[in-house]
Every structure is written in C-alpha cells, then in structure tokens.
Amino acid sequence: MNIFKHSRLTPALQGCAVAAVMAAGLSMPAQAQDLRHVTFGLPNVAMTPAFCMFAVASELGFFAEEGLDVRVQTMSGAGQVAQLLAAGSIEIGGITPEPILTSIDQGYDFRIVYNLVREPTGAIGVPEDSPINGLEDLAGKRLGVQSLGSSNIILTNALLPRVGVDPEDVQYLAVGVGAQAYQALIAGHVDGLATSDTNFAPLENMGLKLKYFLGPGQEALFSTQIVVQGKTADEDPDFIARFGRAVAKGTEVAVENPEACIRMMWKQYPDTHEIGKPEAEQMEGSIRVLQKRLDLMVDADSEAQGWGWSNPENIAIWNEFATQTEIIPKPIADTEAHYTNDFVAAFNDFDRDEILALAAAWQP
Known part of the structure; x- marks a missing residue:
C-alpha cells in the first residue's frame, strides 16, 4: 500500500x-x-x-x-x-x-x-498625518511596543544607525496591543508603534489610518x-x-x-x-x-x-x-x-x- x-x-x-x-x-x-x-x-x-x-x-x-x-x-x-x-x-x-x-x-x-x-512582520507604524516619513525621522521620538521584551526593539535599534539615528535617541514605552495601543497613539503618548502585522491590523479595524516603514534591508528577512x-x-x-x-x-x-x-x-x-x-x-x-x-x-x-x-x-x-x-x-x-x-x-x-x-x- x-x-x-x-x-x-x-x-x-x-x-x-x-x-x-x-x-x-x-x-x-x-x-x-x-x-x-x-x-x-x-x-x-x-x-x-x-x-x-x-x-x-x-x-x-x-x-x-x-x-x-x-x-x-x-x-x-x-x-x-x-x-x-x-x-x-x-x-x-x-x-x-x-x-x-x-x-x-x-x-x-x-x-x-x-x-x-x-x-518580516515588524514595522514602524505612525498616523497617516504624522510628519514622520521614515526611520530617519525617529530621533527624539517615542515608540510604543507591546512589551519591553519585544524583539521589535532589538530590530529597530539595529536598523536606526543605518539611517543615521542613534538608538539612544529613541524612547520605547510598553503600550500593549489593541485598544491600549490605540489610545496611546491617538492621545499622543507615543509618536508611533514598533510592532508586528498582527498588532497593526486590529488598529486598522478600529479605523486608525497608518503609514508604515521598514528599515534598509529589512524586506529580505x-x-x-x-x-x-x-x-x-x-x-x-x-x-x-x-x-x-x-x-x-x-x-x-x-x-x-x-x-x-x-x-x-x-x-x-x-x-x-x-x-x-x-x-x-x-x-x-x-x-x-x-x-x-x-x-x-x-x-x-x-x-x-x-x-x-x-x-x-x-x-x-x-x-x-x-x-x-x-x-x-x-x-x-x-x-x-x-x-x-x-x-x-x-x-x-x-x-x-x-x-x-x-x-x-x-x-x-
């Protein structure tokens, strides 16, 4: 058989x-x-x-x-x-x-x-009307992450020097996912989110309009x-x-x-x-x-x-x-x-x- x-x-x-x-x-x-x-x-x-x-x-x-x-x-x-x-x-x-x-x-x-x-699943997402237009604009900004143990922090910090930004100039705040992350972003507690596709999608379902950025070379990972x-x-x-x-x-x-x-x-x-x-x-x-x-x-x-x-x-x-x-x-x-x-x-x-x-x- x-x-x-x-x-x-x-x-x-x-x-x-x-x-x-x-x-x-x-x-x-x-x-x-x-x-x-x-x-x-x-x-x-x-x-x-x-x-x-x-x-x-x-x-x-x-x-x-x-x-x-x-x-x-x-x-x-x-x-x-x-x-x-x-x-x-x-x-x-x-x-x-x-x-x-x-x-x-x-x-x-x-x-x-x-x-x-x-x-790759990770990206930087910012509101559609944000003046941020790429990773090079993140100096001095605050990024929300699902937790301070997120691998998106490691990845973002690795990519920032490639666009001339010192990772020390970017602050990360744990904002969770879903409604908690949504509120942190629309209230201005963070300037953008460093998270994954599956965390961005529910925010879009809530009506949030976002623009996304990958770092140099990230698309192959x-x-x-x-x-x-x-x-x-x-x-x-x-x-x-x-x-x-x-x-x-x-x-x-x-x-x-x-x-x-x-x-x-x-x-x-x-x-x-x-x-x-x-x-x-x-x-x-x-x-x-x-x-x-x-x-x-x-x-x-x-x-x-x-x-x-x-x-x-x-x-x-x-x-x-x-x-x-x-x-x-x-x-x-x-x-x-x-x-x-x-x-x-x-x-x-x-x-x-x-x-x-x-x-x-x-x-x-």
Whole structure:
C-alpha cells in the first residue's frame, strides 16, 4: 500500500519522507492512549487570528492524533520565549531571529525546525498625518511596543544607525496591543508603534489610518520560527515531526477556510470573541488580521518545498544582517548546525483533501 497516495507531497518529497522516517526513526501518526503534554511558547501577549492555525490543530484533533496535548502559552514577546526555551522551562516555541541569533551567540544550542513566518512582520507604524516619513525621522521620538521584551526593539535599534539615528535617541514605552495601543497613539503618548502585522491590523479595524516603514534591508528577512533545543531535535525527532505536521494541517485549513479557522479560535480561546460586537463585523476584521499573516506565510518556497522549509540563502542573509547591525558581535560560524529541513517531508505527509473536508464539515 502506498502510504503517500493522497499526500500533499510531490513524488520527490514522498521519497524523501520514506528516507527520513527510516533514517530518523520517525513513526507515522498513531492514536495514542496517553497524550504527551506540551507547552508551546507563543511570542505574543494574547492569542490573535494570526495564530488561529494552532486552535485548528487542537479543535480538529490534529495534535491529539499525533499523541500531543498542546497548551499554547502567550508571552510578552519572542525574547521571553527564548529565555524559557534556554532554561528548559518549555521545549518548543515561536521565536523571531533576533533572540534566536543572540541566544546562539551566547552559547545556547537552538535549532530552527519549522519556518513559520517567511517574511518580516515588524514595522514602524505612525498616523497617516504624522510628519514622520521614515526611520530617519525617529530621533527624539517615542515608540510604543507591546512589551519591553519585544524583539521589535532589538530590530529597530539595529536598523536606526543605518539611517543615521542613534538608538539612544529613541524612547520605547510598553503600550500593549489593541485598544491600549490605540489610545496611546491617538492621545499622543507615543509618536508611533514598533510592532508586528498582527498588532497593526486590529488598529486598522478600529479605523486608525497608518503609514508604515521598514528599515534598509529589512524586506529580505524572515520572521517567527519554531525552535527547539538542539538535543530535542537530535534525541526526539518523532516529537518534532508530529508537532510540525499538526501545525501544517492547521495552516492548510487557515489558508483554505479562514472563517472556520476564526470560529475554531473563538471556541478554543473564548476571550478572542468580543461580546456585544456584531459577529459579521468581528469576522471581517479577524479575517483581515489572519490574511495579513498568511500573506507572510505562503510564498513560492512554501508551495514548492512544503510547509516549514527554510531557505539556506535567507539564513545567510539574516546572519550577515545581524552582524552588520550589531545584533550579534560576529557571524554565527556554523549556521547549518542551527536549522534543519530534515523534518519537512514528515511535516507535509498528510491528505490535504481529507483535512479540508473535515474543516468544512465542522460545526461550532
């Protein structure tokens, strides 16, 4: 029997999947009597539609099918996720490249196993009528961030010298997200926001008109990655394959059935469903947030190579950028030791039509 008959994989990747399973000792999904409890560190202070694929993976049983009981723990930012992963308090998390690279430079053995967000999410956003027209105008200004542990601070400080601004001349204030960030901006407590696409989208839903700026070279940089300690990748490859496959299935549903994705998030995370707001209006705004994120998760590489695949050229670009902007003092000498595509075939070993039909038949 061809176990890949209905798989999303191309014939070439199917062969790779067989080899990966045999070489790494990976087993195909099986119903587990006892689920393994896992905490995934989410680099955001609250669950948002941008991460609703994790809700899908829980609601439709994708994690359970893989023998996993996954708790998604929201955190103050990627920096906190990196700290907890380094300490062994969590075994897997979503981290942006800045904390990944600084942690590796400090001697921590981090391994990128799944390329989740393939393009940059962070930007500077200012009101449409602001006199600020670029990063070069930020000297003496105050920027709001979701928390003082946000990796957007690291990135912005790295970019400012490229436009002639001393990072010491920019002040950061923690303003949270959503209505709190909205009020801080319209009240003039901050001049702009240094945050991510998923935090800007709700502000647009509130009617705020913004203009956005990226720094020089930033457009080539990927964002959130799924990361584990190196020993986890080496000693427990089955866990990574199962976790990533469930996420990949959830992402397929998010792409093809965004409304179902949002409704599953509302069920799994009731606080994300606003009471008293017309549901149609809320759905429209939530899908807008989700679509912003999906635009950064789906590209030619993900379609050709499969969910989770990392482009070695982009790894090299980040390494060079981080060194030039002094995020790290010197290049990471052995980047190949800190990311892997070995699990991509296993991540994409599923019947796409089957999971989409399951999502279509789901009832809230």
